Amino acid sequence: MKKLDLRSDTVTLPTEEMYEAIRTANLGDDVYREDPTVIELQEKAAKILGKEAALFVSSGTMGNICGVVGQTKRGDEIILEQNSHIFQFEQGSSAVIGGVHTKTVPGKEGYLITPEMLEEAIRSPDSHHPISSLVSLENTHNLAGGKIWTIQQTQDLIKTAKKHHLKVHIDGARIFNAAVGLGVPAHELVKGADSVMFCLSKGLACPIGSIVAGSQDFIDQAFRVRKLVGGGMRQVGIIAAPGIVALDTMIDRLADDHANSKTLAKGLSAIEGITTRETQTNLLFIDISGLGITGQQFKKDLAKKGIIVSSRWDSVFRFVTHYGIEKEDVEFIIETIANLYSKK
Ligand SMILES: Cc1ncc(COP(=O)(O)O)c(C=O)c1O
Numbered sequence: 001m002k003k004l005d006l007r008s009d010t011v012t013l014p015t016e017e018m019y020e021a022i023r024t025a026n027l028g029d030d031v032y033r034e035d036p037t038v039i040e041l042q043e044k045a046a047k048i049l050g051k052e053a054a055l056f057v058s059s060g061t062m063g064n065i066c067g068v069v070g071q072t073k074r075g076d077e078i079i080l081e082q083n084s085h086i087f088q089f090e091q092g093s094s095a096v097i098g099g100v101h102t103k104t105v106p107g108k109e110g111y112l113i114t115p116e117m118l119e120e121a122i123r124s125p126d127s128h129h130p131i132s133s134l135v136s137l138e139n140t141h142n143l144a145g146g147k148i149w150t151i152q153q154t155q156d157l158i159k160t161a162k163k164h165h166l167k168v169h170i171d172g173a174r175i176f177n178a179a180v181g182l183g184v185p186a187h188e189l190v191k192g193a194d195s196v197m198f199c200l201s202k203g204l205a206c207p208i209g210s211i212v213a214g215s216q217d218f219i220d221q222a223f224r225v226r227k228l229v230g231g232g233m234r235q236v237g238i239i240a241a242p243g244i245v246a247l248d249t250m251i252d253r254l255a256d257d258h259a260n261s262k263t264l265a266k267g268l269s270a271i272e273g274i275t276t277r278e279t280q281t282n283l284l285f286i287d288i289s290g291l292g293i294t295g296q297q298f299k300k301d302l303a304k305k306g307i308i309v310s311s312r313w314d315s316v317f318r319f320v321t322h323y324g325i326e327k328e329d330v331e332f333i334i335e336t337i338a339n340l341y342s343k344k
Contacts, residue, residue: 001305001306002306002329003306003308004306004307004308004325004329004332004333005308006307006308006309006318006319006320006321006325006333007308007309007310007318007320008202008310008318008320008322009174009202009203009257009282009320009321009322009323010201010202011322011324012201012202012203012204012205012322012323012324013205013207013324014205014206014207014242015205015242015245015249015250015323017245017249018205018206018207018241018242018245018246021241021242021244021245022238022239022241022242024241025037025237025238025240025241026237027235027237027238028235028237029234029235030056030232030233030234030235030236030237031227031232031233031234035235035236035237035240036237037236037237037240037241037244038056038236038237038240040240040244041056041211041240041241041243041244041247042054042055042056042211044244044247045198045211045213045243045247046213048185048186048187048247049186049187049190049196049198049213050187050190050191051190051196051213051214051215052214052215052216052219053213053214053215053216053218053219054211054212054213054219055211055212055213055219055222055223055226056209056210056211056236056240056243057197057209057210057211057212057222057226057231058208058209058210058231058233059199059201059208059209059210060085060171060173060197060198060199060201060202060210061089061090061093062210062226062229062231063197063198063199063210063211063212064085064086064090064093064136064169064171064197065090065093065094065097065098065225065229066195066197066212066221066222066225066226067136067169067171067195067196067197067212067214067222068086068093068094068098068100068134068136068169069093069094069097069098069100069225069228070195070212070218070221070222070224070225071133071134071167071169071194071195071218071221072094072098072100072133072134073099073131073133074098074099074100075099075100075101075130075131076100076101076130076131076132076133076134077100077101077102077103077123077129077130077131077132077133077134078094078100078101078102078103078133078134078135078136078169079102079103079104079105079113079118079121079122079132079134079135079136079166080102080103080104080105080135080136081104081105081106081107081111081112081113081137081138081141082104082105082106082107083107083110083111083141083143083144084104084136084138084141084143084171085138085142085143085171085173086102086136086138086171087102087104088143097228097229100134101130103121103123103132105117105118105120105121107141107144109144109147110141110143110144110145110147111138111141111144111147111149112147112149112153113135113137113157114156114157115156115157115159115160118135118157118160118161118164118166119160119164122164122166132164132166133165133166133167134166134167134168134169135157135161135166135167135168135169136168136169136170136171137149137154137157137168137169137170137171138170138171138172138173139154139170139171139172139174139175139178139189140174140175140177140178140181140280140281140283142173142174142283143312145277145278145279145280145283145284145285145318146174146177146261146279146280146281146282146283146284147280148177148178148181148182148280148281149178149189150182151182151184151188151189151191154170154189154190154191154192154193155191155192158191158192158193159192162192167194167195168192168193168194168195169193169194169195169196169197170189170190170193170195170196170197171197172186172189172190172196172197172198173197173198173199173202173210174198174199174202174203174281174282175189175190175196175198176198176203176204176251176254177203177254177257177258177281177282178281179251180251180252180254180255180258180281181258181280181281186198190213193214194214194215194218195212195213195214195218195222196212196213196214197210197211197212197213198210198211200242200243200246202322203250203254203257203282203322203323204243204246204247204250204251205242205246205250205322205323205324206239206242206243206246207239207242208239209239209240209242209243211243250323253323254281254282256327257281257282257321257322257323257325258279258280258281258282258321259327260282260321260325260326260327260330261279261281261282261283261284261319261321262279263327263330263331263334264279264284264319264321264330264333264334265278265279265284265286267330267331267333267334267338268284268286268319268334268337270338271337271338271341271342272290272342272343273288273289273290273291273292273341273343274286274287274288274290274291274337274341275287275290282320282321282322283318283319283320284318284319284320284321285312285316285317285318285319286316286317286319287315287316288315288316288317289315291341293341294314294315295311295313295314295315295316295317296314298311298317299311301340302336302337302340305336305340307333307336
C-alpha cells in the first residue's frame with residue numbers, strides 16, 4: 001500500500017538528481033563564506049528573486065528570524081496578519097530573540113493586510129508607544145489555505161509602508177506556489193520588499209533549508225543573526241546542493257500540485273457532509289463536520305487506507321498536495337473517502 005501523506009509539503013523526499021548533487025557537492029567552510037556550493041545557491045536564489053544577495057539558512061523559521069531581527073531594534077514593533085506563521089508558530093521569536101513587539105491585524109479574507117489596515121496599525125510617534133518599523137506579509141498565506149497575494153496587492157502594501165518609513169519582510173515560504181499560481185516570475189512578487197524568505201524544504205522537495213534575500217547590507221546583518229541563533233554551519237554544501245537542483249527543476253512542476261489540489265477540492269465537495277474551501281495553490285482546507293464523525297475517527301479511517309492527514313481544529317483538515325502525490329493518487333483519495341462515507 002502506497003503511503004499518501006497529505007499533512008504537509010514538508011514531507012517531500014529528495015529527487016534522484018538531488019541525491020547525486022549531495023554526493024558530488026564541492027565543499028568549504030561556510031562560516032568563512034567559502035563553501036562554493038552554498039555560494040552558487042545563494043547567487044542563484046538572489047537572481048531569481050531580483051535581490052542583491054541571499055543567505056542559506058536551516059529553516060523557514062530561521063529565515064524569518066533573520067528578516068525580523070536583522071531589520072529592527074529592541075523596542076520596535078512589527079505589524080503582522082493575526083494568523084501569520086511568524087505570529088502563530090514561531091514561539092514569539094521576534095520578542096524572544098529580537099526584543100520586538102508584535103501588533104496583529106485580522107487580514108481581509110484571512111490573509112490580506114490592506115494599505116488602510118496598515119495605516120491604522122502604524123503607531124503615532126508618541127513616547128508611550130513602541131516604534132512601528134517593519135511589516136510582514138505571508139505569500140502564500142498558510143492558515144488562509146494557501147491564498148495568494150497578487151503583485152498589485154503587494155505593491156500597494158509596500159508603497160504605504162515606504163510612505164511611513166517601514167521596512168517590508170515577505171514570509172514567502174511558498175512564494176513559488178504564488179508565482180506559479182499567478183503565472184508571474186517570483187521577482188515580480190517580491191519587488192521593493194526589503195527582505196524575503198522562501199523554503200526549499202517544502203514544495204521544492206529539498207530535505208533541508210530556506211533562503212533569505214535582500215540588499216547586501218541586510219544580508220550582512222542576517223549573517224550575524226544566523227550565527228546568533230546557532231545557524232552558522234561548516235561544510236553546508238552537502239545540504240545546499242539539492243537547493244540548486246530544486247531551483248532548476250522543481251518550480252514549474254508546482255502547477256501539478258495546484259491542479260491536484262483543485263481536483264481534490266472538486267471530488268471531495270461532491271461527498272455529502274464534506275465542505276471544501278477555495279484552493280488557489282497546494283493547500284486545501286476541508287470541513288468534515290457534516291459526516292457526523294469525529295476528526296479522530298476520520299483520521300483513523302483514512303490511515304487504514306494509507307492516507308495520512310492532520311486536522312487544524314477537530315473537524316477541519318488541511319490536505320496538502322506535493323511532489324510524490326500523483327494524479328492517480330488524488331483519484332484514489334477521492335474514491336476512498338467517497339466509499340467510506342457516501343450515504344447509501
Ligand atoms: C508560511 C510559513 N512560514 C514559515 C514556515 C517555517 O518553516 P520551517 O518549518 O522550515 O521553520 C512555515 C512552515 O510551515 C510556513 O508555512
